[in-house]
Amino acid sequence: MNDSPAILAYIASALFVILTVIHTVKKGKDVQKTFLSTSFFLVTLVEFFMGRMLSSRTPAGVMLNFKLSSAFAIVFPAFSMPFALALSKRNYREIYEKFLAWIAIGIAATAIAAVLAPAGIFLSEIHFTDSGRFWGISFTQGGKIFLVYLILANIFIMFFLENAYKAASVPGKVTLKYPLLGIVSASIINIVILSRALALSVMDFTSIAIESAGFIILAVSLLYATVRYGIFETHLYIGREAATSAITVTISALYLLALGIISVFARALNLPFDRLTGTVLGLFAVFLLVAVLVSGRAKRRLKQFVNENFYPASYNYRREWRRYSELMASSTEVEELISNVISSLCDTMFAKRGLIWVDVEGGKSDSYGFDHIEISRDDATAIIGLNEGKVLRTTKQRGVSFIKRKKGSADAPSAEVLERFDWIRIVAFIGRSGQPLGFIALGDKHINSNYTSEDSDFLATIADETxxxxxxxxxxxxIIESRQMESFNRFASFVIHDLKNTVGMLSLLIENAWEHIGEPEFQKDAVET
Structure with a gap:
């Protein structure tokens, strides 16, 4: 036995330190970023003290580090669950305000419990090898309650993130894709390890090492998304049609049910528990496979998933036309439209980078695959100048010949413009009747293949739809502006008509005042008028 499990825990802790620093020092103050950075810091502490526990040679050292790691693990859902719940929602500030009291109570209760709890509240026994190295721990009933709490926290976090991903806009889905993959992978590993410990009442150093490896996968996916997409810097929002999905809850419940049933039969029949995890996972996989084979709808979805994600060369873009039509029809603002179009296009066509620009209100643009890119009207005019009456124009090789103009041309682009946009490989122009209103420009593909005629047809169709x-x-x-003007005109007419009546009454009052100013009754009526 070596110190590999402790090293894995320390690596996970170091990676989450980096994540904590990155999201703490970034510009701008936001309650979501605060909750996210705090969650990262808590995982850092959990893994750090878990590594110290794995390195401990005495029961007192194991107990102390386990108590510290457990205390921070109990606090972790108080920050991570509200973050996952509020992610991609416009009213996230209101959601956080509702959780502030609960978070304060949770932190205070955890701190008190960590200080006052007896040493054996979670652990009944600590195991060492003959050489004096840490081997594992046995849980009491209190420890099993702690494991159930962690399992439920993992399930709810996955549930909230599943619905956040489903309800997010197209740029939001692209941004959340890799973090969600890491979170789901780490959560599945945690649920399997924790449920096994719950069934056996024992967790050994191998299980702890696997759990640390899951956190490393999560940290790497978050770091990649942070560098590649600027994770959580993208504005996410819920679309018009947002229905709650419970796939993660259903699958987790079925797995835990299978675990419970097998544990009961194993104890009743005195079967060995040394291969419990493999048996449960095997039977659960068989159950899912049977469910897929029985359900025609699930079979079709699985086949579609395999074709779309593992056979990109044979992907049929025509299947996407309806989705793009619904996507564009659901856009209520120009910014939302162009953001959805460029993100979805690059994701569908495996483009590394993309840019869209439309000539609306002085020019609006959005991009994919860039940390930040500025495009001026002169730049847009230079690219639109490629139109020459064609819907599409494919560039030559990797040079900048696509944007070169004849010598002496007044609108010939500068060398700086040529250098900035030499990444463009194909351009589709937005507009009708030969008058371009904008363009969609895409760069190289991720799969290092060239754009085909099918790509051109699809891109031209999307340009027309856009x-x-x-x-x-x-x-x-x-129409909205005309209705507002119509409402204003009606209101103005009402005000003018009312003023006209008022002026008429005052005019009549003045005329009558010449004759009846001295009469008390007239004076009373005049004051009331």
Missing amino acids: SLALENLLFEER
Whole structure:
């Protein structure tokens, strides 16, 4: 036996230190970032003290480090669950305000429990090898309650993030894709390890090492998403149609049910528990496979998933047309439309980078695969100048020949513009009747393949759809403005009519005052008027 389990725990702790620092020092103060950074810091402490526990050679050292690691693990859901619940919601500040009291109570209760709890509240026995190294721990009933708490926290975090991903916009889905993969992987590992410890009442050093490896996977996916997409810097929001999904809760419940049933039969029949995890996972996998084979709908979805994600060369873009039509129809603002279009296009066509620009209100743009890119009207004019009456234009090799103009041309782009946009490989122009209103530009593909005629047809179709959607949005804005003007005119007419009646009454009052100013009754009526 060596110190590999402790090293894995320390590596996980170091990676989460880096995540904590990155998201703490970034510019801007936001309650979501505070909750996220705090969650990362708590995982750092959990893994650090878990590594110290694995390195301990005495029962007192194991007990102390386990208590400290458990205390921070109990506090972790108080920050991570509200973050997952509020992610991608416009009213996230209100959600956090509702949880502040609960978080304060949780932290205070945990601190008191960590200080006052007796040493054996969680652990009944600590195991060492013959050489004096840490081997494992046995749990009491209190320890099993602690394991159940951690399992439920993992399930709820996955449930909240599942619905956040489902309800997020297209840029939000692209941003959350890799973090969600890491979170799901780490949560599955945690649930399997914790449920095994719950069934056997024992957790050995191998299980703890596997759990630390799950946190390393999570940290790597978060670091990659932070560098690649600027994770959680992207504005996420819930779309018009947001239905709650409970896939993670259902699968977790079925797994725990299978674990419980097998544990009961194993104890009743005095069967060995040394292969409990493999048996449960095997039977659960068989159950899912049978469910897929029996359900035609599930079989079709599995086949579609395999074809779309593992056979990109044979992917049929025509299947995406309806989805893009619904996506564009659901966009209520120009910014939302262009953001959805470029993110979804790059994700569908495996493009590394993309840029969209439309000539609306001085020019609006959005990008994919860039940390930040500025495009001026002159830059946009240079790219639109490639149109020459064609919907599409494919560039030559990897040079900048696509943007070169004839010598002496007044609108020839500068060398700086040529260098900035030499990544463009294909351009689709947005507009109708030969008048470009913007463009969609894509770079190289992730799979290192060239754009095909099918790509060109699909991109041209999306450019036409975007043009129609853009015109509809602008038309809707004009309708809203005309209705506002109509309402204002009606209100103004009412005010003018009321003023006219008032002036008429005052005029009649003045005329009558010449004759009846001295009469008390007239004076009373005049004051009331």
